[in-house]
Amino acid sequence: MDYDVVVVGAGPAGLAAAIRLRSLDPNISVVVVEKGSTVGAHILSGAVIDPIGLDRLAPDWRSDGECPLKTPVTSDRFYFMGQTGSARLPNWPMPRLMNNHGNFVGSLGALTRWLGARAESMGVEIYPGFAATELLFGVRGEVVGIATGDMGVGRDGRPKANFSRGMELRGKYVLLAEGARGSLSKQVIASYKLDSASDPQKYGIGLKEVWEIRSDQFTPGLVQHTFGWPLTSGATGGSFLYHYDDRLVSVGFVVHLGYQNPTLSPFDEFQRFKTHPLIRETFADGKRLACGARALTSGGWQSVPKLAFPGGALIGCAAGFMNFARIKGSHNAILSGMMAADKVHDALAAGRANDELTAYEDSWRASDIGSDLHRVRNVKSLWSKFGLVVGVGLGGLDMWTNELFKFSIFGTLRHDKPDSQTLNPISEVTPIVYPKPDDIVSFDKSSSVFLSNTNHEEDQPIHLHLQDPTIPIRENLRRYGEPARLYCPAGVYEVVYADETRHTEPRFVINAQNCVHCKTCDIKDPAQNITWVPPEGGGGPNYPDM
Ligand SMILES: Cc1cc2nc3c(=O)[nH]c(=O)nc-3n(C[C@H](O)[C@H](O)[C@H](O)COP(=O)(O)OP(=O)(O)OC[C@H]3O[C@@H](n4cnc5c(N)ncnc54)[C@H](O)[C@@H]3O)c2cc1C
Numbered sequence: 001m002d003y004d005v006v007v008v009g010a011g012p013a014g015l016a017a018a019i020r021l022r023s024l025d026p027n028i029s030v031v032v033v034e035k036g037s038t039v040g041a042h043i044l045s046g047a048v049i050d051p052i053g054l055d056r057l058a059p060d061w062r063s064d065g066e067c068p069l070k071t072p073v074t075s076d077r078f079y080f081m082g083q084t085g086s087a088r089l090p091n092w093p094m095p096r097l098m099n100n101h102g103n104f105v106g107s108l109g110a111l112t113r114w115l116g117a118r119a120e121s122m123g124v125e126i127y128p129g130f131a132a133t134e135l136l137f138g139v140r141g142e143v144v145g146i147a148t149g150d151m152g153v154g155r156d157g158r159p160k161a162n163f164s165r166g167m168e169l170r171g172k173y174v175l176l177a178e179g180a181r182g183s184l185s186k187q188v189i190a191s192y193k194l195d196s197a198s199d200p201q202k203y204g205i206g207l208k209e210v211w212e213i214r215s216d217q218f219t220p221g222l223v224q225h226t227f228g229w230p231l232t233s234g235a236t237g238g239s240f241l242y243h244y245d246d247r248l249v250s251v252g253f254v255v256h257l258g259y260q261n262p263t264l265s266p267f268d269e270f271q272r273f274k275t276h277p278l279i280r281e282t283f284a285d286g287k288r289l290a291c292g293a294r295a296l297t298s299g300g301w302q303s304v305p306k307l308a309f310p311g312g313a314l315i316g317c318a319a320g321f322m323n324f325a326r327i328k329g330s331h332n333a334i335l336s337g338m339m340a341a342d343k344v345h346d347a348l349a350a351g352r353a354n355d356e357l358t359a360y361e362d363s364w365r366a367s368d369i370g371s372d373l374h375r376v377r378n379v380k381s382l383w384s385k386f387g388l389v390v391g392v393g394l395g396g397l398d399m400w401t402n403e404l405f406k407f408s409i410f411g412t413l414r415h416d417k418p419d420s421q422t423l424n425p426i427s428e429v430t431p432i433v434y435p436k437p438d439d440i441v442s443f444d445k446s447s448s449v450f451l452s453n454t455n456h457e458e459d460q461p462i463h464l465h466l467q468d469p470t471i472p473i474r475e476n477l478r479r480y481g482e483p484a485r486l487y488c489p490a491g492v493y494e495v496v497y498a499d500e501t502r503h504t505e506p507r508f509v510i511n512a513q514n515c516v517h518c519k520t521c522d523i524k525d526p527a528q529n530i531t532w533v534p535p536e537g538g539g540g541p542n543y544p545d546m
């Protein structure tokens, strides 16, 4: 099938690009493929949303009764946490860009569904339940489209009775809007060496739950962030807690994947965070409604790769446009989708096709996205270098000097290595021991996967590819205790023994059907032996409104 523009991923970036293209010229044909069973089913975010992107994309959003973003931020709190106590930090020394007043709290999944409906009403074709699994190349090596995965293939790789061949969607331009660590984006970055002049991308894993809480605990529009406990052993990250709509609270925890201790479990850090006296009370008699996890990019300005390649471009978090210090990326996702759409429109109007969108590449650093990322470019490196307490202080100071004088005493600090290379051997660390969940505010992985409504067709090829199947036991178990067992939030990876004495040969087991598509294994595996590829379209989590 031929289109002018093929978009991979119906997140805020992909949908913004599609909407912008159709509003610039209703004759441009645009198709969007989405691996989730519905638009929004795979979206997981905070979310406190800076409306700069929405104001430009859909200026009527505040008056549109269908738009689900309804709760303005009313209160902004920061805490430093110790094991039993906490200290609230005053708001006045916070850099201005950290101020959340003027932003809105809500579900990015719900907002994405609203954007999807708007795009369809403008004539964009959206295909949920279809994963883009392959890039199609032309004779000059340019990207000319994508192919969606075959459906109805058995675990043994053979077609089943319900087999249907994937589709080829060809376009004059392909926009990759897959979010953090996109599978086709990863291929494109490697094929065209798009990251040869940038620092390695850095990542975090974000775990999130949605709760309905008691009305006496609920403060509409309250936005609260913490750092400190429970993270130890040099790990960095922090929590978010947002009150919105009718007694809903979005609570989450981000752990930066550059951590060193292989016994760290981001999922369990999140669970024990909720047991802190400052936090626990919020959830008293509350009901946990949804749960999930997703990687986010945190490298920022210096890790953004080259964005344009022959035949297309990276947009949104596939490009690394997350502002890690603000824990916000959806505004830049929308802005970058619009910016790429403008350049695609100009190229199509000039009769061009499948060439490099150099105008997009050339304009982002001088745009609002560039200034958003440039001001915070050292925060992540300062946290990593100096640890939380000193790093947060220096990061704050650096944001102030950037804001006031457009200057940093640090210049631009580099990210020296990818997150896959930061683990220390297990023999050199103090193992972290986590408390058992209390099933009141803290829970185990299986009940949490259940709440993510994750579902995969069981009889299909495993979508977590091991380049060398012997490495998990031969190398990772011996050296690191096989950290995949702990960093995977869904319990997909297990090391099992035939009996409890553990004298038998261990086996590495992959429970692929539990995968919530967070992409952490693809990022953190120390041997870079795991490649996440899309499973059969429609599989994965079915987040209600995350
Ligand atoms: C825990 C957490 C908290 C966050 N908090 C905030 C916040 O408070 N405010 C904020 O502004 N931002 C926040 N962010 C960041 C924000 O969610 C992202 O910046 C934003 O979602 C990026 O949009 P995107 O369109 O680039 O990618 P995504 O939102 O990730 O969307 C990508 C879409 O593409 C689909 N897709 C991927 N690969 C394929 C494929 N091969 N074929 C078909 N479909 C595919 C996915 O299923 C998904 O629907 C947070 C992120 C996390 C993880």
Ligand code: SF4
Binding pocket: 464, 487, 488, 489, 490, 491, 492, 514, 515, 516, 517, 518, 519, 520, 521, 522, 532
């Ligand atoms: S298998 Fe990988 S992508 Fe899936 S949930 Fe686990 S860490 Fe995330």
